[in-house]
Ligand SMILES: Nc1nc2c(c(=O)[nH]1)N[C@H]1C(S)=C(S)[C@@H](COP(=O)(O)OP(=O)(O)OC[C@H]3O[C@@H](n4cnc5c(=O)[nH]c(N)nc54)[C@H](O)[C@@H]3O)O[C@H]1N2
Ligand SMILES: Nc1nc2c(c(=O)[nH]1)N[C@H]1C(S)=C(S)[C@@H](COP(=O)(O)OP(=O)(O)OC[C@H]3O[C@@H](n4cnc5c(=O)[nH]c(N)nc54)[C@H](O)[C@@H]3O)O[C@H]1N2
């Protein structure tokens with residue numbers, strides 16, 4: 244007889260098995276009870292918030308407890324699978340360290356002394372302070388810093404209050420310069436999810452992008468499928484990344500010299516006639532100027548700058564040219580590297596254009612033009628003072644230049660900033676130069692943080708408002724603009740635990756106290772979503788059942804005679820030579836400028852992702868912490884040996900300004916160049932409230948005291964610091 248778990252339970256006696264399962268934790272007990280037929284599972288579709296890829300998930304619930312998360316098979320971003328982090332969402336839900344009630348600071352700011360408060364009291368304190376700031380300085384004296392789903396609730400609240408000042412790290416610390424570089428070239432950015440047609444590519448080019456460690460779900464699925472199908476991979480990375488391990492050509496470039504490589508590639512494509520002449524004649528302008536400007540960028544010149552063999556530079560350029568247009572030059576995502584990041588992104592966009600890959604199968608596809616109306620809302624008041632979002636940078640995006648708002652808070656110019664409303668971003672970890680963040684906070688009359696965990700920034704707040712996790716709430720519909728239009732629903736899988744509340748509720752209740760209730764006219768967020776579905780002609784019932792709807796006949800991904808592209812640039816064409824940049828005094832064709840190299844005894848500090856964590860936000864997650872408990876510093880094995888370090892030893896990192904890290908384990912490896920070190924971002928939190936990750940590993944941000952601001956977009960290049968390794972103590 245095959246002994247299944249069920250027959251085993253029957254033969255061994257349900258009672259004893261029940262006791263055994265119960266002692267092994269609530270999940271095991273519930274699974275036992277399900278198998279014994281005592282309870283039945285329910286399955287609730289929603290979408291993930293452990294990162295911003297918004298994968299469709301299906302939660303299995305037994306007796307009110309979430310026991311499993313799976314990918315939603317009908318959702319394009321997950322296709323039935325979640326990444327490790329998405330699976331680990333349950334860890335966040337049941338993390339005993341979660342914020343459980345509203346808290347009001349009773350000590351000095353940053354001391355971490357809090358008392359519990361009711362929602363009414365905590366929101367009352369916030370509203371009083373915000374009213375005071377509005378009366379004394381005007382509403383523009385409040386700024387909002389925000390990231391992810393909470394933005395959909397708190398940005399409208401702060402806009403209704405009357406401030407135009409908003410900063411999201413997704414611009415100036417992430418993809419801002421990339422988006423600007425592509426917008427200046429094609430009139431639009433590469434999108435999020437990036438519209439990379441990896442599945443149809445013949446050649447894929449990753450410049451820094453460390454797919455596989457950067458774990459954006461469907462993108463990595465496409466990447467794996469493309470490799471399996473034989474698409475050739477070129478990886479430019481000074482570290483032998485997971486992706487480099489799959490590459491036909493690995494280019495271990497000297498850090499900070501990518502623009503030299505790109506200009507040489509462009510030059511080779513032009514001089515060898517490998518560009519798509521018909522495509523450029525029809526859609527682009529500025530070819531002659533481009534050709535002239537890059538003519539000195541020979542393979543030999545680039546070889547000296549990049550420390551790569553000239554022959555490899557030529558060979559890889561030909562690989563691209565001979566397989567065009569089915570070549571995906573991945574635009575990257577975290578692009579804030581050296582302060583010339585718009586120009587590097589421009590060079591990537593220009594290369595894409597030369598190969599005729601924009602709007603072509605296997606290159607970059609077009610997003611659907613369809614969309615879902617947002618629904619009517621009362622117009623926000625017109626601010627009377629100019630927004631500080633742009634920071635004076637001519638091409639800064641609407642998401643705001645976070646650190647410019649921080650600087651204005653410190654200086655009080657052009658006008659005072661007295662309150663920060665922060666939701667879903669741990670500014671101590673996301674912004675470079677932590678001292679400036681601390682200095683700015685010292686100037687505030689009010690720091691409010693809406694968060695789920697007691698992170699570094701949370702524990703500096705005057706008032707902490709505990710949001711429930713994404714598994715316990717509604718949020719705005721996710722409108723996916725990939726090849727087709729898709730709409731996804733986030734809905735509560737279980738009721739909020741403790742005294743936490745959904746963001747929409749917090750925003751609505753605070754609005755009432757600020758006499759702004761009319762901006763939130765609905766009774767529940769579900770009511771608002773239902774109305775939006777009705778206006779958009781979408782069945783809410785189907786959406787609720789399936790979690791995601793893909794709208795048919797909304798796809799037109801490639802150029803065809805009927806589907807001609809429009810370029811929202813000044814000229815209406817692809818700008819190989821950018822008049823807009825020229826007008827503002829910048830190089831119309833990217834020009835390579837050498838960056839300082841590490842002084843003797845120092846290494847360039849670089850950083851990236853672990854496949855099982857998201858920034859700082861998952862470090863304490865019990866499920867994910869078990870997989871990766873602290874970060875390591877990667878250093879070339881020869882250098883480690885010379886300095887007397889072996890793998891597993893602890894070291895302390897000290898940067899050029901004397902900033903010192905927490906201790907961090909050494910990973911001595913041949914997988915990295917000798918002139919740099921590398922670590923996973925997000926570690927080394929200070930908080931004793933984080934029982935698993937507090938003080939574990941080192942914080943890259945603590946060592947990033949210097950940052951190089953891109954003069955075009957205002958984004959902060961963060962790979963410009965140099966560190967030494969020292970023994971502990
Ligand atoms: N698991 C996981 N996945 C994530 C995230 C996460 O937190 N966790 N975050 C998501 C987000 S928001 C973003 S923005 C992306 C970021 O992910 P990517 O956009 O892929 O990040 P990169 O900036 O390319 O940085 C990582 C790589 O750059 C290499 N590198 C360092 N210096 C240089 C250099 O000078 N030149 C070149 N060519 N390479 C260099 C490093 O060795 C490393 O392999 O990841 C996304 N995916
Ligand atoms: N040195 C360095 N700096 C970086 C990066 C780097 O690699 N190195 N990466 C940059 C990039 S690419 C990005 S995108 C940014 C990311 O910057 P952030 O988005 O600020 O990243 P996290 O550190 O994860 O902080 C997220 C915060 O949101 C909270 N949170 C999580 N879920 C929820 C929720 O549902 N509701 C609310 N209210 N709060 C929630 C978390 O507990 C945490 O406090 O950082 C940038 N800064």
Ligand code: SF4
Nearest residue numbers: 291294298326329460
């Ligand atoms: S990629 Fe992973 S963490 Fe990000 S949304 Fe998808 S499942 Fe969640």
Ligand SMILES: [Mo]
Nearest residue numbers: 413417418577
């Ligand atoms: Mo990012």
